[in-house]
Amino acid sequence: MPISKIMVVDDSPTERHFLGELLTKEGYQVVMAESGEDAMEKAKQLKPDLILMDVVMPGLNGFQATRAITKAEETKNIPVIMCTSKGQETDKVWGMRQGARDYVVKPVNKDELLRKIAALG
Numbered sequence: 001m002p003i004s005k006i007m008v009v010d011d012s013p014t015e016r017h018f019l020g021e022l023l024t025k026e027g028y029q030v031v032m033a034e035s036g037e038d039a040m041e042k043a044k045q046l047k048p049d050l051i052l053m054d055v056v057m058p059g060l061n062g063f064q065a066t067r068a069i070t071k072a073e074e075t076k077n078i079p080v081i082m083c084t085s086k087g088q089e090t091d092k093v094w095g096m097r098q099g100a101r102d103y104v105v106k107p108v109n110k111d112e113l114l115r116k117i118a119a120l121g
Helices: 013-025 036-046 062-071 089-097 110-120
Strands: 005-009 029-033 050-053 080-084 102-105
Touching: 005 013, 005 036, 013 029, 029 036, 036 050, 036 062, 050 062, 050 110, 062 080, 062 089, 080 089, 080 110, 089 102, 102 110
Parallel strands: 005 029, 005 050, 050 080, 080 102
Antiparallel strands: none
């Protein structure tokens, strides 16, 4: 299934803007969420083809939100790529265990991110 709608989940307006611009220029439809809770609601309503999930957020963090989204019946088929500054190997392993399909460390390398998105499409 080709990916056309991507949800960017990040509590930082700067990161949301940066990723939104990058993805829009590549022809993707982008929707935004500001928190893990917001992401869970919007994932059910908007059914994005892919979610880029930050980890460090107030309230529900990205690991918790990813686990909830990938376990819930109505959203379990939406792939999640963790997109975070947490670059330790243990963070990557934990993110994948929560249901993430891939992991990208900030600052985001545009070509790497686009390759990983294409690989899931």
